[in-house]
Amino acid sequence: xxxxxxxxxxxxxxxxxxxxxxxxxxxxxxxxxxxxxxxxxxxxxxxxxxxxxxxxxxxxxxxxxxxxxxxxxxxxxxxxxxxxxxxxxxxxxxxxxxxxxxxxxxxxxxxxxxxxxxxxxxxxxxxxxxxxxxxxxxxxxxxxxxxxxxxxxxxxxxxxxxxxxxxxxxxxxxxxxxxxxxxxxxxxxxxxxxxxxxxxxxxxxxxxxxxxxxxxxxxxxxxxxxxxxxxxxxxxxxxxxxxxxxxxxxxxxxxxxxxxxxxxxxxxxxxxxxxxxxxxxxxxxxxxxxxxxxxxxxxxxxxxxxxxxxxxxxxxxxxxxxxxxxxxxxxxxxxxxxxxxxxxxxxxxxxxxxxxxxxxxxxxxxxxxxxxxxxxxxxxxxxxxxxxxxxxxxxxxxxxxxxxxxxxxxxxxxxxxxxxxxxxxxxxx
Numbered sequence: 001x002x003x004x005x006x007x008x009x010x011x012x013x014x015x016x017x018x019x020x021x022x023x024x025x026x027x028x029x030x031x032x033x034x035x036x037x038x039x040x041x042x043x044x045x046x047x048x049x050x051x052x053x054x055x056x057x058x059x060x061x062x063x064x065x066x067x068x069x070x071x072x073x074x075x076x077x078x079x080x081x082x083x084x085x086x087x088x089x090x091x092x093x094x095x096x097x098x099x100x101x102x103x104x105x106x107x108x109x110x111x112x113x114x115x116x117x118x119x120x121x122x123x124x125x126x127x128x129x130x131x132x133x134x135x136x137x138x139x140x141x142x143x144x145x146x147x148x149x150x151x152x153x154x155x156x157x158x159x160x161x162x163x164x165x166x167x168x169x170x171x172x173x174x175x176x177x178x179x180x181x182x183x184x185x186x187x188x189x190x191x192x193x194x195x196x197x198x199x200x201x202x203x204x205x206x207x208x209x210x211x212x213x214x215x216x217x218x219x220x221x222x223x224x225x226x227x228x229x230x231x232x233x234x235x236x237x238x239x240x241x242x243x244x245x246x247x248x249x250x251x252x253x254x255x256x257x258x259x260x261x262x263x264x265x266x267x268x269x270x271x272x273x274x275x276x277x278x279x280x281x282x283x284x285x286x287x288x289x290x291x292x293x294x295x296x297x298x299x300x301x302x303x304x305x306x307x308x309x310x311x312x313x314x315x316x317x318x319x320x321x322x323x324x325x326x327x328x329x330x331x332x333x334x335x336x337x338x339x340x341x342x343x344x345x346x347x348x349x350x351x352x353x354x355x356x357x358x359x360x361x362x363x364x365x366x367x368x369x370x371x372x373x374x375x376x377x378x379x380x381x382x383x384x385x386x387x388x389x390x391x392x393x394x395x396x397x398x399x400x401x402x403x404x405x406x407x408x409x410x411x412x413x414x415x416x417x418x419x420x421x422x423x424x425x426x427x428x429x
Contacts, residue, residue, distance in 0.1 A: 003093070008038040008050045011098040015089030019044055034058040039103060047103035049085070052093050059096055061221045066090060066099050068223035071142040081130050082204075083216045104216035106204030111234055114200060114241040120212040121241035124203055125248025127214040132192040132228045133254060139193055145224035146191075152227045153187045156271065163274045166281045168293050170300040173270070180267050180308040189227065189264070190256040196222020198231040200238065228255075229264035236269040260309065267308050273299060 009024040023041035027049060035058055037051045053059035069087040077084060085101035092098075114120055140146060147155070160177050163169045180186055195202060195217070204216035232249070235242040246262055273295045280288030 002054070003036040003052060005038040007093075008036060008052065008098065009040050011052070011091050011093045012040050012042075012048060012050050012100055015050075015091040015098065015100045016042075016048075019046075035062070048088060048100050049103050050098055050100045052098040053096050062099055063097070064223075065219075065221035067142065068144065068220040069101065071138055071144065071223065072220075076134065076138055079130070079134060080127075080217075082127050082214050084220060085216075085218065104204055104218070106206050106216050108201055108204060109212070111200035111238040111241075114238045116240045116244050118211060118244075120205060120214075121244035122248040123205070123212065123214040124241075125245040125250075126252045127203065127217065128198070128228075128231055128245075129249050129252035131217070132194065132231070134193040136191070136193060136225050139223065139225045145196075145226070147224065147226040148191060149187050149189055149227070152191075153181065156267070157181055159271060159274060159278070162278050166277055166289075168277060168281070168289060169274065169296050172304065173296060173300045176303065176308060177267070177271070177274075180263075183309040186260050186264060186267075186309050189229075189258050189261065191225050192228045192255065194222070194224060194226050194228055194231050195219065196224050196226065196230060197233070199234045227264060227268070228258070229261045230268055232261065232265040233268040233272075236266060263308050263310065270299060270303075270308075 005024045005026050009021045012021050013019070020043040021040050022043050025039050027037040027039040034054050035051045036054060037049060040048050040050060042048060051062060053062050066087055069085060072084050083104055085104055087099070087101055089100045090097055091100075109120055114124075136146070156177075160174065160181065164174055198217075198219070202217055202219045203214050204218065205212040206215040207213070208215075232246070235245055238245070273292060277289065277292035277296065280286075280292050
């Protein structure tokens, strides 16, 4: 049973004992019912958001978000051109734990309606470049997950093995993914601080000089060191804006050249369908399996004459620059399981083919999330605008596709081997 706003308001006074709550309203943020949330007004004029998990899996995710927000010290926040929620307090709520953060005003735009050109698209690219430029020590100091390129590659390899074991995926897709795994240059990237799977709903906008700008970023539960392409995979469902997001991301990045980041992002996006299939098999849900098979068949048809890794070689100058900027990474005992909390296969279905949507799928889609307070026309409402809601397919899948711990990997050696292989290929071409 969902907790009432009054119950959640009481938890605010428990987490923040020296303040009083003078107003409270329901808050929904597209979390597909996994959280109970409310927007509360305090007697000191602040507005805060209180969230409590609706199930154990959501509780784990909420705890991870609280831990990530604690890692964002004032010094770290000063390096970012946008705001992140500030953790104000935590308190017990029955057998769960409620988290209170400050309210970030702004509006959101769903991926399908993200426009091209200067504004929202370019601001997202700049925001992600700034996030990925953060020092890795921010994550390592807090003991959050750290993955080297080789560990990311191994995670993908294990997932493809599990998909193949279902005997339900198109052979052409399996071959396509295997070829990508075998391409050393695809995995010759520099690990970065990532959200672990950003989506369009992660970004809050406000209009600055008549242009939408990213003023806040939400959904920090996946904060880690890993493949920056995971924060770009959602752009598969934003065809109008994708080119401008990538261009802004590259132009504002001071990291090692990564000409194949877009290719890896595409691979990660396609593999969301694979995770949905694996979840269906492991849960014994034939309806999920049938749905995933349909999505994979459509994907296979749409990429029949395409390759994830382009045939054209990179320039020698770019190869040398990449070798000179290989990061000094250290091996740490890590959880190298695949984390998939933040991607919805319905979103990717938008770019597979628009003709594949059926009336049955449309009926299954949930209504757009809305923020409801005592003032229904709140000018700082957090609900997305112009958003097409997605079917809630991957929430259970997030936990079922996490794989066992991988062996420790020497990050420096792995990066150098990948870079050397890439350089030899580029020079030979």
